[in-house]
Amino acid sequence: MTLEEWIELAEQGDTDAQFTLSEIYRTGNGTAQDGAQAARWCLAAAEGGHPDAQFTLGDMYAVGAGVAQDYELATRWYRAAAIQGHAEAEYKLGTALEHGYGTAANFKEAADWYRKASEQGLGPAQFNLAVMLERSDWHDPDLEGAAQWYRAAADQGRADGQYALSRMHRTGQGRPQDFYEAARLCRMAADQGYSPAEGSMGDLYQNGTGVDQDYAEAVGWYQKAADHGNVGAQFYLGILKLNGLGTDQDINGAVNWLETAADQGLPIAQLNLGMLYELGNLVPQNFEKAVAWYRKAADLGDPDAQNSLATLYSSGRGVKQDAPVAVRWFRMAAEQGNAMAQLNLALRYARGEGIKQDMPEAYYWFGCAAALGNPEGKRHLETAERIMSADDIATGRALLERKPPPPGPKTVVKTLGAR
CATH class of the missing domain: 1.25.40.10 (Tetratricopeptide repeat domain)
Known part of the structure; x- marks a missing residue:
């Protein structure tokens, strides 16, 4: 269809056409980008009850795209779409309620919306729900429930879910303690470049937990995490270089990494430099x-x-x-x-x-x-x-x-x- 045909349908009140026209203007696919026109037609579709338009309009208000930034209106439109079962809107409404963006914070309601999105298979919601269930600042922790949703997120290939589940297996909280499973999951997350997992792989190899102790492997993983800004990995990389474990002793390199960690406010690095x-x-x-x-x-x-x-x-x-x-x-x-x-x-x-x-x-x-x-x-x-x-x-x-x-x-x- 031509742009003119989409406009004709949109002006007749067809909400699908209104949303499609909004997307054409938003992306510049077939015409010049026009944020104001994108917002105009998205609003028309949203007011007509189109859930994708309601969600997209929420995003527009959240970032100020084609409209003035307004978290309250963003949350209002997320809620409208969420009520219609829009999974991403359920997730973003949960985020708004958890952090108090554009609405009063409400942890219980946030968890409820995360759960709705999680049950539709949305990975970010599954991870956030697990985090909330593990926390103790708003209810009694549900570690088994948290592990269940971390597993769901991990099964979708999410590195944060894999790493969190690895942590639970390592500590024996919410899951049976299993250092080998912890190492396996941690490796999966680390192979995706997830910095906390890279640092933890360094810890596992340094201590021989779930893997054979191997200082050279520890140095390799700490280096990856340190290069990604992981302050703990920067500290331990400095210590291994200082002692020549897994690598040639390198005092200058060690001091540089210790200072990098110390400059980010890590007390143990500051102490060791002292x-x-x-x-x-x-x-x-x-x-x-x-x-x-x-x-x-x-x-x-x-x-x-x-x-x-x-x-x-x-x-x-x-x-x-x-x-x-x-x-x-x-x-x-x-x-x-x-x-x-x-x-x-x-x-x-x-x-x-x-x-x-x-x-x-x-x-x-x-x-x-x-x-x-x-x-x-x-x-x-x-x-x-x-x-x-x-x-x-x-x-x-x-x-x-x-x-x-x-x-x-x-x-x-x-x-x-x-x-």
């Missing part, structure tokens, strides 16, 4: 750089960096000596369950260094360090019990009963050692 410059065994020793990197990680709440920064303030290396500031950083780390910081804080209380001497407080922090298995904390606690007064010991024990020791970190990543 340790590199403080120790000076692989790079020229530079306490000022050590302080700078420790401070970045410490400001982000890393307790190891806080303890290391405090130690440098205490000794005056790379920064002006400042005992009270050292105590402040020791306390931050100690309250997060860092045993070395607890020991260091206890010693400052015992000596009155940077803070008023307080033997019961020293006893308390020695006790905290000892409870976390720190041998020096245990030794100092035993010494304190021999030399402290009975009253001070009683006060210290009361503190331990009233304020149980902060728990230690659940996981500790160390690559260069720490004090």
Whole structure:
């Protein structure tokens, strides 16, 4: 049909013709592109109840194509199409409701619309529904339900679904723990260039989880993920290059990758750079750089960096000596369950260094360090019990009963050692 014939039908109120004419103007297929005409005819078809037109008009309002951008109108038209069973509209309405675009956020209704689209086989909706079912901020998590929909998305070849299902098999949450299945699914996602999966393949090969340990394979996968901007992969690639695992030792390359990760705000990379410059065994020793990197990680709440920064303030290396500031950083780390910081804080209380001497407080922090298995904390606690007064010991024990020791970190990543 010619453009004139489509126009004639559209002017007679034929909604299919109106939508087709809108698409002709929108794409420029057979005539010059004209956003305003595309929007005009799409609106006519949408008002006539054409679900594809309603969905497309929603997209137009969402991005401001041929009309002024208006999320509220976008959501309104998505809803009109969704009510008629349009799968993509159901998905986009779910997205709007989940994130509060053009409407009040409503997690339950969002999940309901995702489910409708998922049952029609729409992969993005299946993945989003699984994510919502796994979350705990709006209802009790349904891990088995999440796994079901991740599987549906994975079976359509979606890398994000494959990776999420791999994660569940790796952790044993929602699926039976199966490291081999986890590795298989992760590889499928990684082969599609999905950066999180590429990084995880590096982890699996580095640790020998579900695959034979192979540092060279780990380096290869970390390199792929690092090149795609995966900050965790950048860190581990730097560590493997630093230690010559799976590749020739390359100090400069290692530092470059660690700095790339650190500049993106990864505290463990910042911490390790601080340790590199403080120790000076692989790079020229530079306490000022050590302080700078420790401070970045410490400001982000890393307790190891806080303890290391405090130690440098205490000794005056790379920064002006400042005992009270050292105590402040020791306390931050100690309250997060860092045993070395607890020991260091206890010693400052015992000596009155940077803070008023307080033997019961020293006893308390020695006790905290000892409870976390720190041998020096245990030794100092035993010494304190021999030399402290009975009253001070009683006060210290009361503190331990009233304020149980902060728990230690659940996981500790160390690559260069720490004090």
